[in-house]
Amino acid sequence: MIFAEIHASRLASQPALQGQEPIELTVVVPTFNERDNICPLAERLRVALSGISWQVIFVDDNSADGTAQVVKRLANDDPRVMCLHRIGRRGLAGAVLEGVMASAAPVVAVIDADLQHDETILPGMLGLIRSGEAELVVGSRYLTPEGLDTGLSPMRLAGSRVATWIARLVLRAEVSDPVSGFFMIRRDLVERVAPRLSSQGFKVLFDIIASQPEKLKIAEVPYAFAERQAGDSKLDGRVVIEYLGLILSKLTRNVVPPRALLFGIVGSTGLLVHFAALYLCRWLGLTFIISQTLAALTAMTSNFLINNQVTYRDRRLKGWRLFTGYLRFCALCGLGLVANVAIADLVHQVTPLWWLAGASGAIFGAIWNYVGTSLAVW
Ligand code: GDD
Numbered sequence: 001m002i003f004a005e006i007h008a009s010r011l012a013s014q015p016a017l018q019g020q021e022p023i024e025l026t027v028v029v030p031t032f033n034e035r036d037n038i039c040p041l042a043e044r045l046r047v048a049l050s051g052i053s054w055q056v057i058f059v060d061d062n063s064a065d066g067t068a069q070v071v072k073r074l075a076n077d078d079p080r081v082m083c084l085h086r087i088g089r090r091g092l093a094g095a096v097l098e099g100v101m102a103s104a105a106p107v108v109a110v111i112d113a114d115l116q117h118d119e120t121i122l123p124g125m126l127g128l129i130r131s132g133e134a135e136l137v138v139g140s141r142y143l144t145p146e147g148l149d150t151g152l153s154p155m156r157l158a159g160s161r162v163a164t165w166i167a168r169l170v171l172r173a174e175v176s177d178p179v180s181g182f183f184m185i186r187r188d189l190v191e192r193v194a195p196r197l198s199s200q201g202f203k204v205l206f207d208i209i210a211s212q213p214e215k216l217k218i219a220e221v222p223y224a225f226a227e228r229q230a231g232d233s234k235l236d237g238r239v240v241i242e243y244l245g246l247i248l249s250k251l252t253r254n255v256v257p258p259r260a261l262l263f264g265i266v267g268s269t270g271l272l273v274h275f276a277a278l279y280l281c282r283w284l285g286l287t288f289i290i291s292q293t294l295a296a297l298t299a300m301t302s303n304f305l306i307n308n309q310v311t312y313r314d315r316r317l318k319g320w321r322l323f324t325g326y327l328r329f330c331a332l333c334g335l336g337l338v339a340n341v342a343i344a345d346l347v348h349q350v351t352p353l354w355w356l357a358g359a360s361g362a363i364f365g366a367i368w369n370y371v372g373t374s375l376a377v378w
């Protein structure tokens, strides 16, 4: 009896035609620890999108703060709300992509959960796509003077400016905010490039534009970037390096994988570790041979641990697999060293340029280490 009443009242509170009218717009919201932002955002979407047949898919990477549970509670009351609850995975780009792929609507929008993006411009964006004026509409922070002085710290603003500048250079497209996390696009345009998109990093929009076989019709709608309401930003130094890695990858037409840059940077920190360890061993009075061996082992170990923590954060090895992975890493890097010396020696036999020989060996060794460990360790 009570159940029937609840059921009836729930039906009454539902949007009239839900389930009969096809959904025109799917709003994809990637979330990671955004518990307190879910209900306010859903409420704002309801208001902004009244009169449109829409749904929202929250893609949550099993946030520890219980974001997914909040979304599911909401979904019980409103069938337009859905939760894509991902386990054992992390990453903004991958989350956005999965949300888009889960949609059957002709148009999808992507918006941050933290209320920094202005949802009231969504109907205007949809209008541009409906009319065929645009295939992709980007919410842009840079078109209004107000857009500039809210939300971002001076440091973030400068970083964002540089990222935008590089992206425009690479894309050769006239987009004032190509790294925006707020945009709307025809779903088929994402699906056709989906296999080529990177699931790492933050720059989903950049990747979607860069991967298109033909030039897209792009429109921009200005909005003012707001202050984050609750929770913390997940954009950190690693995200920036990943972004540079992605650009490098696009510039080389996917020859250099996005992770390679990060792997290379970690590799160079190994050099510092090596010299620090060597200095310490010498200071302790160990012989040079012993010191150099210990230093190399220390550098290799620190490289392994940092790569496991940072470069391969999404595939991090733990427990017993951390140990076997470490052994494999050392074996491969050892082989890489032998190949490095052999190649350098070969080159040295045909040219007197010692630095060219050295660099050839080092580059071969680095590629070997990257490819080998990415296949056999992570
Ligand atoms: N599922 C999932 N997994 N969601 C994530 C992850 C993740 O690993 N990392 C971040 N998110 C979600 C956040 O919960 C938030 O809803 C949204 O993605 C954006 O993350 P923020 O941490 O708020 O990013 P930001 O505000 O610092 O960065 C903004 O500006 C960038 C350009 O400078 C975002 O709009 C970015 O998308 C944009 O590229």
Ligand code: MN
Pocket: 112, 114, 116, 228, 233
């Ligand atoms: Mn944000």
